Amino acid sequence: MSGVLLWVVCPKDNINSLLSYLPRNGRSRTSKMCSRLSFSTGVLAYSGAVAHPSRSSEEKVYEVVLKQAALVREQRRDKEKAWDLNKPVETDSLTNRDLLNEAYDRCGEVCAEYAKTFYLGTLLMTPERRRAVWAIYVWCRRTDELVDGPNASHITPKALDRWERRLADLFEGRPYDMYDAALSHTVSKFPVDIQPFRDMIEGMRLDLRKSRYKNFDELYLYCYYVAGTVGLMSVPVMGIAPESKASTESVYNAALALGIANQLTNILRDVGEDARRGRVYLPQDELARAGLSDDDIFRGKVTEKWRNFMKGQIKRARMFFDEAEKGVSELNVASRWPVWASLLLYKQILDAIEANDYDNFTRRAYVGKAKKLLSLPVAYGRALMGPSKLTHSVAR
Ligand SMILES: CC(C)=CCC/C(C)=C/CC/C(C)=C/CC/C(C)=C/[C@@H]1[C@@H](COP(=O)(O)OP(=O)(O)O)[C@]1(C)CC/C=C(\C)CC/C=C(\C)CCC=C(C)C
Numbered sequence: 001m002s003g004v005l006l007w008v009v010c011p012k013d014n015i016n017s018l019l020s021y022l023p024r025n026g027r028s029r030t031s032k033m034c035s036r037l038s039f040s041t042g043v044l045a046y047s048g049a050v051a052h053p054s055r056s057s058e059e060k061v062y063e064v065v066l067k068q069a070a071l072v073r074e075q076r077r078d079k080e081k082a083w084d085l086n087k088p089v090e091t092d093s094l095t096n097r098d099l100l101n102e103a104y105d106r107c108g109e110v111c112a113e114y115a116k117t118f119y120l121g122t123l124l125m126t127p128e129r130r131r132a133v134w135a136i137y138v139w140c141r142r143t144d145e146l147v148d149g150p151n152a153s154h155i156t157p158k159a160l161d162r163w164e165r166r167l168a169d170l171f172e173g174r175p176y177d178m179y180d181a182a183l184s185h186t187v188s189k190f191p192v193d194i195q196p197f198r199d200m201i202e203g204m205r206l207d208l209r210k211s212r213y214k215n216f217d218e219l220y221l222y223c224y225y226v227a228g229t230v231g232l233m234s235v236p237v238m239g240i241a242p243e244s245k246a247s248t249e250s251v252y253n254a255a256l257a258l259g260i261a262n263q264l265t266n267i268l269r270d271v272g273e274d275a276r277r278g279r280v281y282l283p284q285d286e287l288a289r290a291g292l293s294d295d296d297i298f299r300g301k302v303t304e305k306w307r308n309f310m311k312g313q314i315k316r317a318r319m320f321f322d323e324a325e326k327g328v329s330e331l332n333v334a335s336r337w338p339v340w341a342s343l344l345l346y347k348q349i350l351d352a353i354e355a356n357d358y359d360n361f362t363r364r365a366y367v368g369k370a371k372k373l374l375s376l377p378v379a380y381g382r383a384l385m386g387p388s389k390l391t392h393s394v395a396r
C-alpha cells in the first residue's frame, strides 16, 4: 500500500562498528572544526566539547564517516574479496538480466532528464559504476520528491517510515519496483551501507517538522542528512584510485564536504523561494548577530547588513568546497570528471549570487550555458590530475 502511494508521488513517473575514535585524529579534527566554524559571522560559533559536554553535529557526523570509510577500506585491503565490477550481471535467468538492464536504463533516463550535465559526466565512467550512480541518483531524487514534490502535502512521518522499510527491503534483496531493483543490485555489488540512505530519510523527516535552525551546528546536521549523505553513498561506487595514498577517511571527508557545500549553496540561492514557503534555512544566531531577523528576510530588501551577512555565508560555503577539492583527485580516474564538473558548476552559483549583488530574494542565481559549457573542459583538465604522492595528504 505504502509502496503504491510512494510510487504515485514520484514525478514523471508514469515515472558502526564505530572505529575507535583515535585521539590524535580527534584532536586534529577538532581544531579543524573550530577554525572552520569560526567563519560564522565573526564570533566563534563552535566552542568545542569542553564547553558543550554533548557532541557537536560535526563530531556525530564524523563518526558516520569513519564507519563508512571502514567498509571501503576493508574492500581496498582485501583484494581477494574485492567486488569484481567487471563481472556480468549474475541473475538466475535471461529474463531477469534483461529486466535489470532495463531498470538501470530507466534510472539513466531519469538522470538525463533531471540532471543533464551530471548525466553527461557519468558517461565517462565504467558502465558498472555509471549505472550504479544512476540508481543512487534516482533513489535520492525520489526521496527528495516525497517532501518537495507535487504530493508533498500528503506526506506524513508515517509515509517516510514506510519509505524507510522499503529501503531496508531493497537492501535485503526484496525490491519493490524497477528503480528499487536497480539500487538493490547496486548495493549488492558495491560496499554501500544503508546508513547514509536512512540518514537522508531522517533529513526529510526534519523538513516536515522544522523550519528554523538555531545555529550552524543544527544547520550542519540538516545539510549532512540531505546532502552530505550523497557523498557517502557515492564514494563506494565512484571508487578510490588504486594508487591513492590518501586515507579512506580523508576521501570520505572530502565527499561529505562536497555534499555540505552543495547544500549550503542551494540554501543561499533559494533564500527568497524558501521564505515564501515560510522556511528560513539560515542560522538564527548568526542572523541576530548581523542585526537581522526573519522579518528582514520576509521583507526581502537587500541592505548593507544583508550583504555583509551573505558575504560570511558564502565564505563558509567556499571553505567546504575547498575541503572537497582536496579529495577529488583521489577518486578513480573515470569518476573524477563528473565530480569536478558538478563541483565547479555548483561553486559558480556562489559567484552568481555575488553578481546579483546578493539579491537572493527576487533573483535566482544561475550559471549560464556558456559558463556551464566552459566548466566541462576545465573539469576534464582537473580530472587528469591523479592522486597526490604523499601519504595521508588529504584533509588531515
Ligand atoms: C572525494 C569526493 C569529493 C567525492 C565526490 C562525492 C560526491 C559524488 C558527492 C556528491 C555531492 C552531491 C551532488 C550532493 C547533492 C547535494 C544536493 C544538491 C542535495 C539536494 C537535497 C535537498 O535539497 P533542496 O530540497 O533544498 O533543494 P532542491 O530544490 O530540491 O534542489 C537534494 C535534492 C537531495 C537529493 C540529491 C540528489 C537528487 C542528487 C544525488 C546525486 C547523486 C547520487 C550523484 C552524485 C554524483 C556526482 C558526480 C555529483
Ligand SMILES: [Mn+2]
Pocket: 144, 145, 148
Ligand atoms: Mn528538494
